[in-house]
Every structure is written in C-alpha cells, then in structure tokens.
Amino acid sequence: MSARAWFLFGLVSIVWGTPYFFIKIAVGEVHPTMIxxxxxxxxxxxxxxxxxxxxxxxxxxxxxxxxxxxAALEIIAPFLLITYGEKWVSSSLAGLLIATLPLLVALLAMWIDVTERASGMRLVGMLIGLSGVGLVLGFDLTGGPAQLLGAALILLATLCYAGGTFVLKLRLSDVSTVAVIAAASVVAVVVLAPAAMLNLPATVPSPGVWLSLAALGLLCTAVALVAYAALITETGPGRATVITYINPAVAVILGVTLLGEPLTATVAAGFLLIIAGSWLSTGGTLPPRLLALARSPRVPRSRPLPDIGGELVG
Incomplete structure (x- = not known):
C-alpha cells in the first residue's frame, strides 16, 4: 500500500477502536436513538x-x-444496532465482534465482487475467523438471552458495514469522500430526528456523556468515516477492512482498563482466531516493507573498532 494508505489505515484502526467505549458511557444515560x-x-x-x-x-x-x-448501511442501521447491542454486551466484546468485518466482506464478495472473493487459504481464513466468533458466542456469553441478542445486533451491524464497503467501492469511489459522507449523514439526521425527539433524556446528562457524544460525532464519525472511505478507495474493501486487526485490541484495552470489563480466556482465544482468520481471508501477507525486511539476508554485525585518538578508525 502507499504511504497515504498506511496513514489512513493507522488513523482509522485506532480511532475506530474507541466508539464502543464512548457508547458504553453514553448509553447509560441517553437513549440509543438520541445518541x-x-x-x-x-x-x-x-x-x-x-x-x-x-x-x-x-x-x-x-x-x-x-x-x-x-446512509442505511454505514450509518443508520449499524450505529443503531451497535448502540442498542451495547445495552447488553460489554464494549470490549462489541469491538471483538466488529472484527468479523473482513470475514463478512469475503463472504459477500462471493456474490458481489469477483475481485474480492476468497478461495484457497483465504477461504480457510474465513472459516477460522468464524470459528472464533462461534467460540465467543458459545462459551463466553453468560448473560443469557439478552446478551446473546446484543451480540446478534452487533454482528448484524457488521454485516451492514460489509455491504456498505461495496457501495463505496462500486458506486461512489470516484467522487469526494467528504461530500459522500456529508450527504449520507444528512439523510441519517432526517431519518433519525423524529425518534430522537421522542426519546429526549429526562435529566441533563453528565459531563462524561457530553464528552462521549462529542467524541462519537467529531472523531469516531466525521474524521473516521471520511478516512475509512478514502482508505477503501485507495486499497479496496478487502484490504481496508484489515483495520479490524487493531480495532478490537483498542476496544478491549479501553474496556478492561477504564470500564473494568472482564477479559476471559475464551475472549482472548476467540480474538486470536478472529484476527488470524481475518488476516488469512484478506490475503495473509505482510506489508511490503516488512516482507522485504523479513526476506533480506541477515548480515552478521562486526565488532566495533577501537577508538584511537578520539576518532573512529575503519
């Protein structure tokens, strides 16, 4: 990838690991539609x-x-589904389930985009990643039907994101990403306004909630969506979704350290399977510079020559 693509990748990887943390703070005091x-x-x-x-x-x-x-696939549906889902699941688990995005892109590509289809080891990777999801859903959801419903909502949101990546690539890749996200956001505001007005908070939210809402709107949405759309245009949906290698790690770190959420062995194992599967399903290759470094012959280091008279001789 180009230097610009790597910058966008790093920015989105980190920024999109934080919304689950901010949502968890806000959803305790504000209705999901209002958020x-x-x-x-x-x-x-x-x-x-x-x-x-x-x-x-x-x-x-x-x-x-x-x-x-x-607007429907990248904003309205997934934002609502994730926010409702986090009423019943932890922010770290939400981030982990979103990590299935490359797997779902590979799955949808079987019918939508031949250039993104998974076969061979990519197909194996998709199956490995899905087994990680099954591990988490089968053994770590101890909160009963409500927690299972929350996890299902977040997985459905991830499926929406996967569909949205193809809309960006196949229909909107040659126009301004800022204008695309702005127009889609206007549609979302119009659609969401009636429900939001019916669910105004009964009391003034705390300062932490206001800060969380500001971070969600400015950093996690305005900045991140534009950067993500640009990344898809630069690299294609399959490679762009590799941001999910880092997103869940950021989400887990924030959830465990700041919100006191548990980190179980099952979650850790599921995380590793999902990341490994996502890596394989998107090609299973290292970045070009790291790959070149790994393939370069190792040159043994010689001992430094003595310093004679204050000057290095050699």
Whole structure:
C-alpha cells in the first residue's frame, strides 16, 4: 500500500477502536436513538460546510440512490444496532465482534465482487475467523438471552458495514469522500430526528456523556468515516477492512482498563482466531516493507573498532 494508505489505515484502526467505549458511557444515560442522532448531527455540522465550499455535492447528489444505500448501511442501521447491542454486551466484546468485518466482506464478495472473493487459504481464513466468533458466542456469553441478542445486533451491524464497503467501492469511489459522507449523514439526521425527539433524556446528562457524544460525532464519525472511505478507495474493501486487526485490541484495552470489563480466556482465544482468520481471508501477507525486511539476508554485525585518538578508525 502507499504511504497515504498506511496513514489512513493507522488513523482509522485506532480511532475506530474507541466508539464502543464512548457508547458504553453514553448509553447509560441517553437513549440509543438520541445518541446516534447527536453523533450524526455533529458529523453533518463538520462535513457539510466543507463539501459545499469545495463544490463537491452536485456529483454526489446525482447518485442519490447510492447515497441512500450508504446512509442505511454505514450509518443508520449499524450505529443503531451497535448502540442498542451495547445495552447488553460489554464494549470490549462489541469491538471483538466488529472484527468479523473482513470475514463478512469475503463472504459477500462471493456474490458481489469477483475481485474480492476468497478461495484457497483465504477461504480457510474465513472459516477460522468464524470459528472464533462461534467460540465467543458459545462459551463466553453468560448473560443469557439478552446478551446473546446484543451480540446478534452487533454482528448484524457488521454485516451492514460489509455491504456498505461495496457501495463505496462500486458506486461512489470516484467522487469526494467528504461530500459522500456529508450527504449520507444528512439523510441519517432526517431519518433519525423524529425518534430522537421522542426519546429526549429526562435529566441533563453528565459531563462524561457530553464528552462521549462529542467524541462519537467529531472523531469516531466525521474524521473516521471520511478516512475509512478514502482508505477503501485507495486499497479496496478487502484490504481496508484489515483495520479490524487493531480495532478490537483498542476496544478491549479501553474496556478492561477504564470500564473494568472482564477479559476471559475464551475472549482472548476467540480474538486470536478472529484476527488470524481475518488476516488469512484478506490475503495473509505482510506489508511490503516488512516482507522485504523479513526476506533480506541477515548480515552478521562486526565488532566495533577501537577508538584511537578520539576518532573512529575503519
């Protein structure tokens, strides 16, 4: 990948490991529809003026069907599903389940995009990753039907994200990513506004909730969605979703250290299987520079020559 792609990869990998932490804080005091509405509204306030200033909206609006699909698959449905899901599951488990994104992209590619289809070791990787999901769902969900429902909602959200990556690549890759996300966010705000107004908080939320909502809207949505869309355009859906190698680690670290969530052996084992499966399902290769370093012959280091008269001789 290019240097720009690696920068986008690092940015999105870290930033998108944090929303589950902020959602867990906010959902204790604010209704899920209100959380998603505020999160999306902040995105509109940041990105729409930029898109208008650049004159980039008109080409995007000509593809309004793709914009509607993107709003549904990348914003409205997954944001609501994840926020509702975190009422019953931990933030660290939510981040872990989102790590199935490359597996679901590989699965959908069988019918949507031949260039992203998994075969051979990629197919094996998909099966390994799915076994990790089964391990977590089968042995670590001790909260009963409610926790299982929460996990199912988050997996469904991940499936929506997977579908959205193909909308971006196949229908919107040649137009401004800022304008695309701005337009899709406007659609989301309009759709979510009625439900949000019916679920206003009974009391003024705490400062931590306000900060969490601001972080969700500005950092985890406005910045992250644009960077992620640009990353998909730069590398394709399969490679772009490799951000999920790092996302769950960030989510688990935040959940365990700051929210006191448990880290069980089953979660750790499932995490390793999902990451290994995701890596194999997206090609199973190292970054070009690391691969070149690994293949380069090792040159034995010689002992340093003595320093004579304060100057290095050699």
């Amino acid at each position: 998603v509405f505020v999160r999306t509204l902040l995105t509109v306030l940041v990105l729409l003026p930029l898109a208008i200033r650049r004159g980039a909206l008109r080409p995007v609006l000509r593809r309004w069907r793709a914009v509607l699909a993107l």
